Amino acid sequence: MATMQDVARLAQVSVSTVSYVLTGARPISQATRDKVLAAMAELDYQPNAMARGLASRRSRILGLLLPMDERGLGATETAFVTGAAAAASVAGYHLVLSPIGVGDLDELRRLASQRMLDGALLMEVQLHDPRVDVLRELGLPLVLIGRTADTTDLSYVDIDFDQTVEEAVGHLVALGHRRIVYVNHSAGTIAEGYGPATRTRDAFTIAMTGHGLEPLMIPAEDSAAGGRTALATALRQAPDLTAIIAMNENAVFGLLGELGGRGLSVPDDVSVVSMVTSPQVAELATPALTAMNSPGSALGRIAIETLLRHVDNANGEIHQQLLPCALQVRGSSGPPRTGSNTAGNTGADGDEPTVPSTEAARRRAATRRRA
Amino acid sequence: MATMQDVARLAQVSVSTVSYVLTGARPISQATRDKVLAAMAELDYQPNAMARGLASRRSRILGLLLPMDERGLGATETAFVTGAAAAASVAGYHLVLSPIGVGDLDELRRLASQRMLDGALLMEVQLHDPRVDVLRELGLPLVLIGRTADTTDLSYVDIDFDQTVEEAVGHLVALGHRRIVYVNHSAGTIAEGYGPATRTRDAFTIAMTGHGLEPLMIPAEDSAAGGRTALATALRQAPDLTAIIAMNENAVFGLLGELGGRGLSVPDDVSVVSMVTSPQVAELATPALTAMNSPGSALGRIAIETLLRHVDNANGEIHQQLLPCALQVRGSSGPPRTGSNTAGNTGADGDEPTVPSTEAARRRAATRRRA
DNA sequence: CGGGCTTGTCGAAGCGCTTCGACTAAGCGG
DNA sequence: CCGCTTAGTCGAAGCGCTTCGACAAGCCCG
Numbered sequence: 001m002a003t004m005q006d007v008a009r010l011a012q013v014s015v016s017t018v019s020y021v022l023t024g025a026r027p028i029s030q031a032t033r034d035k036v037l038a039a040m041a042e043l044d045y046q047p048n049a050m051a052r053g054l055a056s057r058r059s060r061i062l063g064l065l066l067p068m069d070e071r072g073l074g075a076t077e078t079a080f081v082t083g084a085a086a087a088a089s090v091a092g093y094h095l096v097l098s099p100i101g102v103g104d105l106d107e108l109r110r111l112a113s114q115r116m117l118d119g120a121l122l123m124e125v126q127l128h129d130p131r132v133d134v135l136r137e138l139g140l141p142l143v144l145i146g147r148t149a150d151t152t153d154l155s156y157v158d159i160d161f162d163q164t165v166e167e168a169v170g171h172l173v174a175l176g177h178r179r180i181v182y183v184n185h186s187a188g189t190i191a192e193g194y195g196p197a198t199r200t201r202d203a204f205t206i207a208m209t210g211h212g213l214e215p216l217m218i219p220a221e222d223s224a225a226g227g228r229t230a231l232a233t234a235l236r237q238a239p240d241l242t243a244i245i246a247m248n249e250n251a252v253f254g255l256l257g258e259l260g261g262r263g264l265s266v267p268d269d270v271s272v273v274s275m276v277t278s279p280q281v282a283e284l285a286t287p288a289l290t291a292m293n294s295p296g297s298a299l300g301r302i303a304i305e306t307l308l309r310h311v312d313n314a315n316g317e318i319h320q321q322l323l324p325c326a327l328q329v330r331g332s333s334g335p336p337r338t339g340s341n342t343a344g345n346t347g348a349d350g351d352e353p354t355v356p357s358t359e360a361a362r363r364r365a366a367t368r369r370r371a
Numbered sequence: 372m373a374t375m376q377d378v379a380r381l382a383q384v385s386v387s388t389v390s391y392v393l394t395g396a397r398p399i400s401q402a403t404r405d406k407v408l409a410a411m412a413e414l415d416y417q418p419n420a421m422a423r424g425l426a427s428r429r430s431r432i433l434g435l436l437l438p439m440d441e442r443g444l445g446a447t448e449t450a451f452v453t454g455a456a457a458a459a460s461v462a463g464y465h466l467v468l469s470p471i472g473v474g475d476l477d478e479l480r481r482l483a484s485q486r487m488l489d490g491a492l493l494m495e496v497q498l499h500d501p502r503v504d505v506l507r508e509l510g511l512p513l514v515l516i517g518r519t520a521d522t523t524d525l526s527y528v529d530i531d532f533d534q535t536v537e538e539a540v541g542h543l544v545a546l547g548h549r550r551i552v553y554v555n556h557s558a559g560t561i562a563e564g565y566g567p568a569t570r571t572r573d574a575f576t577i578a579m580t581g582h583g584l585e586p587l588m589i590p591a592e593d594s595a596a597g598g599r600t601a602l603a604t605a606l607r608q609a610p611d612l613t614a615i616i617a618m619n620e621n622a623v624f625g626l627l628g629e630l631g632g633r634g635l636s637v638p639d640d641v642s643v644v645s646m647v648t649s650p651q652v653a654e655l656a657t658p659a660l661t662a663m664n665s666p667g668s669a670l671g672r673i674a675i676e677t678l679l680r681h682v683d684n685a686n687g688e689i690h691q692q693l694l695p696c697a698l699q700v701r702g703s704s705g706p707p708r709t710g711s712n713t714a715g716n717t718g719a720d721g722d723e724p725t726v727p728s729t730e731a732a733r734r735r736a737a738t739r740r741r742a
Numbered sequence: 743c744g745g746g747c748t749t750g751t752c753g754a755a756g757c758g759c760t761t762c763g764a765c766t767a768a769g770c771g772g
Numbered sequence: 773c774c775g776c777t778t779a780g781t782c783g784a785a786g787c788g789c790t791t792c793g794a795c796a797a798g799c800c801c802g
Contacts (some may be wrong), residue, residue, distance in 0.1 A: 001486075003788055014752045019790060026791090027749060049485035050424035051788035055755050061423065061487075068453050073444035082439050085470045089478060094487075097465035100458045107460060114420035115372070116432075116465075224655045250655065257657025260631060284595045284621065286628025376757055385782045390760060400781055422758035425787050656757090 002043035011039035022047065036344040053115075061094045062292055062307060063111065063120040065131065068099040074249060075278030077123070080145065085089035085301025086120060105130055112138045119307045121145060125156075127193035141310035143303050143319075147195055153318060155310065157303045159276060160322035161196060164204035166210075167327050168245050168273045171290070173211050175335045177243040177271060180181045180213065181234045183255065184247050186226065187219040200247050200275065216241075220251040227254025235262075242336035243271040244348050246308070249281060256285055274332075276325055286333030373414035382410035390510065393418065415451075424486075432465050433678060434482065434491040439470040445620060446649030447665040448494070451516065454671025455492060462679055464489070476501055484511045490678045492516060498564035513680035514674050514690075517566055524689060526681065528674045530565060530647060531693035535663050536574035538698050539616050539644050542581050542661070546706045548614040548642060550582065551584065552605045555618050557597065558590040571618050571646065587612075591622040598625025606633075612643040613707035620652060627656055638705035645703075647696055658702030666694045 008015045013032060020026045021036045028036075039045075044163070053059040064084060073081070081097065081199035088095040100108050108131055111117065117140060122131060132154070135142050142286035144156035172180050182204045184190060185197040201217055208215035216238055220230035230251055234241060243355045246252040252274050256266065264270050266287060274282060379386045391397045392407045399407075410416070424430040428484035435455060437448070444452070452468065459466040471479050479502055480489065488511060488599055493502055496517035503525070506513050515527035543551050553575045555561060556568040586672060587609055591601035601622055605612060617623040622644050627637065635641050637658060645653060648662035677690045 001484075015789080016662065016753075016791075017751060020751085023790075026751085029750060032750080046481070046484040048425070048788055049487045050421050050430065051757090052790080053421035054419070054425050054759085055788075055790040057757075057790095068449050068456075073449065078439050078444065081470055085439075094469070094482065098465070098467060099452055110417070110464065113372075113417040116420045134725060223651075224657065224659070228657075250651075253655040254657065261657065280594075280621075284624040286595065286599075286632065288595070325802080376758080386759080387761075387783075388781060391781085394760075396783085400780060403780080419758055424788090425789085426758075428760095428787075657760080676758040 001048075002045045004045075004047070006043055007036065007039045007045050010043065010140050013037045024220065031109045059113070059116050061096055061117055062088055062304065062311075064095055064097045064123065065100045065108065065120055066097055066123040075280040075294045076276065077345040079278065079294070079296030080123070080300040080303075083297030084304045085300075087301040087304035088308075091304070093304075093308070095304070100131075107133055108118045109134055109138070112140050119143070119311045121307060125195070127195055127198075129143050141307060143307040143310070145299065145303055149193070151320065155306050155318045155320060157299050157306065157319075157321045159196070159294060159299070160324040161199040162203045162206075163322075163324040164275065165200050165245075166207045167293055167324070168275060169204065169207040169211065171327055171329070172243045172245070172271060172273060172333065173213070175243075175271065175333065177336050178213060178243060179236055179238055180208065180216075180243045181241050182215065182228050182245045182247070183215055183220050183227070183234065183251060185219065186221045187313045189222075192221060196276070197247065206246070220246075220248050220255075222248055222250045224250065224254030224257065227251030227256075228258040231258040231262075241270065243273070243333070245273045245275060247267065247275045249274065249277060252289070253285065263264055266332050271333040271336070279328070282328070282330060288335035290326035290330045291328055293328050294325050299323060317363065372419075373416045375416075375418070377414055378407065378410045378416050378515050381414065382406045405649045413566070416457040428486070430487050430489050431463065432467055432488055433490040433675070433682075435466055435467055435468045435494065436471045436479070436491055437494040446651040447647065447667045450649065450667030451494070451671040451674075452626045453485075453666030456671075458672040458675035459612070459679075462675070463569050464675075464679070466675070471502075476505060480505055480509070483511050490514070490682045492678060496566070497567055498569075512678060514678040514681070516670065516674055520564070522691065523576060526677050526689045526691060528670050528677065528690075528692045528694065530567070530670070531695040532570040533574045533577075534693075534695040535646065536571050536616075537578045538695070539646060539663055540575065540582065542698055542704065543614045543616070543667075544584070544646060546614075546642065546704065548707050549584060550609055550612045551614045551616060552609055552612050553577065553586065553588045553618070554591050554598070554601050554605065554622060555588055556590065557592045560593075561590055567647070568618065573710055575616070591617075591619050591626075593619055593621045595625030595628065597622065598622030598627075599629040602626045602629040602690065609721060612641065614704070616643070616644045616646060618646045620645065620648060622658065622661070637703050639708055642704040642707070650699065653699070653701060661701045661704035662699055663696035665696050670694055 004018050008018045011018065013036060014175065017028065017032060018027050018036050021033050064081065085095045098111060110134055112120070119141035120135060121143050122129070123145045125132070125144045125148055129148050132142070132144070132148055142154070144154060145158065146155050147158050148161040166368050169180065184201055185194060190197045190201065204217060205215045218230045220226040220353050227248065227250070232242065244255065246255060252272070256272065259266055259270055266272055272289060274289045274291040276294045277289060278294060278296065282289040282291040302321060309316045309319070375386050375389050379389045382389065384407060388399065388403060389407050391399050392404050435452065456466045469482060483491070483506055486586055490512035491506060492514050493500070494516045496503070496515045496519055498520040501515070501517050503515070505518055513525070515525060517529050518527050519525065540551065555572055556565060561568045561572065575588060576586045581714040589601045589605050589608070591597040598619065598621070605615065615626065617626060623643070627643065630641055637643055643660060645660045645662040647665045648660060649667070650664060653660040673692060680687045680690070
C-alpha cells in the first residue's frame with residue numbers, strides 16, 4: 001500500500017505538494033501536477049481514508065439512518081437510497097446506510113460522536129423524533145426525509161401530501177366518483193402522529209369538502225389482514241362507495257383480495273388509487289394499480305445536495321422542500337358503474353341506487369361468469 | 372469534544388494507560404481503571420474513530436455490499452441485514468451498508484483500498500462475481516451470502532436450496548399432488564448462472580424424479596406480468612397441473628392474479644407454494660401463501676461471526692454453511708381436487724380428466740358464485 | 743526600479759490514537 | 773538474599789495525512 005511519502009519521493013516533490021494536488025487547496029503548476037499524477041498512477045496510490053479523516057476532521061462519509069422494520073425496504077425507499085448514493089458519489093462522498101431505528105439511540109450517539117459521519121440523512125422521521133434531538137445536540141449536519149412537528153431550523157425534503165391527495169381525489173372525481181373512501185395507516189400510527197398519516201388525512205378532508213363531498217377515512221393495520229378488515233368496515237359505513245384511495249401499501253393487497261372475494265370487480269365496481277407507490281409495486285396487483293408515483297430518486301438527490309451544502313458551510317441556510325407524487329393511471333381506476341361521467345362540482349350526493357352496490361355487484365359478477 | 376489527553380490529565384495517568392483501559396491490550400490495576408473510567412464518564416469522552424483507525428489500522432467497520440436494483444429489499448434481505456447489524460454491534464463493530472452493485476467495481480475498489488473496511492459481506496453473489504476478485508486481490512476479509520461457482524478458499528453462508536426444494540415438493544406430494552410445475556426466475560437469469568435459479572432447478576428435477584414424477588420448469592420474468600405469462604405457459608404445457616412451486620417472489624403475485632382471472636381457485640384448483648419468502652410477503656397474498664420461510668436473520672448473524680473470525684486472525688479457516696428454509700403451511704396449499712389424498716410413489720400420471728382443469732374450474736367457479 | 747502582489751513550493755507541526763520498549767515494584771523459588 | 777518473572781505504568785515514536793507559515797520567484801504599477 002503506497003503512501004503519500006512514496007508518491008512524493010517518486011515525483012521528487014514534498015508531501016505537502018502531493019496533498020495539494022489531491023485536495024486542490026493551493027495552486028499547483030501544471031508541470032508539477034503531471035509529475036505527481038504520474039507517480040500516483042505508477043504506484044497505484046490510494047489515499048488512506050483514516051489518515052485523511054484524522055488530519056482534516058472530515059470523513060467524507062454521510063450516513064443514511066434508516067430504521068429497518070420487518071417490512072423491508074419498498075421500491076420507494078430503494079429509489080430514494082440509490083438516488084442519494086449516486087448524488088453522494090458524484091460529490092466524492094460515500095453514503096453508508098445504517099439500520100438505526102428510533103430505538104437505538106445509544107448506537108446512534110456512538111456513531112455520531114465518534115466523528116465518523118460528516119452529516120446524516122434521517123428517514124422515516126417521526127413527528128417527535130428523538131434522533132433529531134441527539135444529532136442536533138452533537139452538532140451534526142442533518143437533513144430530514146419527512147418532517148418533525150416543529151421544523152424550525154431544520155432542513156427537510158418530503159412528499160407534498162396535500163397536493164398528492166388533491167390530485168388523487170381530483171382524478172376520481174373527474175371520473176365521476178362521488179363516494180370515495182380513504183384507507184389510511186392504522187389508528188395507532190395516526191394517534192402517535194405519524195406525519196404521512198395525519199397529513200394525508202387532513203388533506204383528504206380538505207379535498208373532499210372542496211368538491212362538496214363527504215370525507216370518510218378508515219384506518220387499517222399495515223398488513224393484508226388489515227386491508228381486508230378495512231374493506232369490510234368501509235362497505236359497512238359506506239355501502240355505496242365506488243372508489244378507494246389507499247395510503248397503505250401493505251393493506252392495499254388485502255383490500256384487493258377481499259374485493260375479489262366479495263365478487264366486486266376493480267375498477268368496474270370499485271376504483272382503487274394507491275398513494276405513494278412505486279411502479280414496481282403497482283404492477284404487482286391485478287389489475288395494475290393506478291397510483292401516485294413517489295419521487296424517490298429525486299428526493300434522495302435533493303436531500304444529499306442540501307446536506308452537503310450544510311457540511312461545507314456550517315452556517316448554510318436551511319432548505320425545506322416538498323415534492324408531489326405524480327399520478328399514473330393504470331388499470332385499477334375507471335368511471336363508476338352508476339355514476340355520471342362528468343366532474344360536476346355541485347355537491348349533491350345520494351341521489352342514486354337504494355340497493356347497496358355490494359349486492360348489485362355480486363349479481364352482476366355472477367352474470368358475467370355465466371356467459 | 373474531549374480527547375484522550377483530557378481524560379489522562381483528569382485521571383492523573385498517562386495517555387497510554389487510558390488507551391490500555393480502553394483496549395485491554397495490557398493489564399491495568401483495578402484502582403487505575405476506575406479512576407480512568409470515572410474521568411471518561413465525567414468528560415463524556417468518546418474515542419475518535421479516525422484516530423483509532425489510523426493508529427491501529429483497524430476501522431472496526433464492516434461493509435455489507437448489497438446491490439440495490441429497482442425491486443428494493445424484500446423482507447428476507449431486511450431480516451438478513453438486521454441480523455447482521457445486531458451481531459456486528461454486539462462485537463463492537465459497525466455494519467455499514469453500501470449500495471454497490473456488480474457494476475460499480477471502481478467504487479468498490481475505492482472503498483476497499485482506502486482501508487475503511489475491516490471486512491465485507493457480499494450479498495446477491497453471482498456465480499462469477501467480479502467483486503469477489505477485486506476484494507480478494509485487495510486482501511480484504513470476505514464472506515459471501517450465496518456462492519460463486521468456485522468456492523475454494525472462500526467462506527460463505529447460503530440457503531440450502533436442495534433441502535428446501537425437496538421439502539416443498541415433499542409437502543405437495545404428501546398432499547396428493549402428482550403434476551407439479553416449478554416457476555423459476557427468468558430464462559436470462561438462469562442462463563447467466565444465477566445460483567438460486569440453477570440450484571433450485573436441479574434440485575427440483577431430482578426431487579420430482581425421486582418421487583417418480585415428471586419435472587416441468589417454467590421460467591418467468593421477475594414481474595407480475597412475467598407471472599401471468601408463466602401461468603399461461605404452464606397451463607398449456609401441463610393442463611392437468613394441480614400445484615405450482617414458485618421461486619419468483621414478484622411473479623407469484625401475477626400468477627395468483629391470473630389464476631383468479633381464469634376462475635381457478637387457490638388452493639382448490641391449484642396449490643401454490645412460494646420459495647424463500649418471508650412471512651410478511653406471504654401474508655400479502657389472498658389466500659396467504661404456503662411458503663418456505665427464509666432464515667434471513669440467522670444467516671446474517673452467522674455471516675458476521677464468520678467474517679469477524681477472519682478479521683481477527685487473518686489465517687482463519689474458511690467456513691461454509693447452508694441453512695434450509697422452513698416450510699410454513701398457509702392457505703395456498705391443500706389436497707388436489709381430483710387426486711387421491713395419499714402420497715403414493717407409484718409414478719403413474721395422466722389417468723384422469725380429459726376435460727382441461729381450466730374449463731372444469733371455470734364452470735365450478737361460476738356455480739359457486741351463483742349460490 | 744522598488745514595494746506589494748500573486749503563484750508555487752517546502753518543511754514542520756499537528757490530528758488523536760495505538761503500541762513498543764523501558765522502567766519500577768512486587769512476588770518467588772532456590 | 774539474589775536473580776527472574778510478572779503486573780502495572782510511562783514516554784515517545786509513529787499511523788498517513790492536512791494545513792499553516794515561510795519563502796523564493798515573477799509580475800504589475802506608479
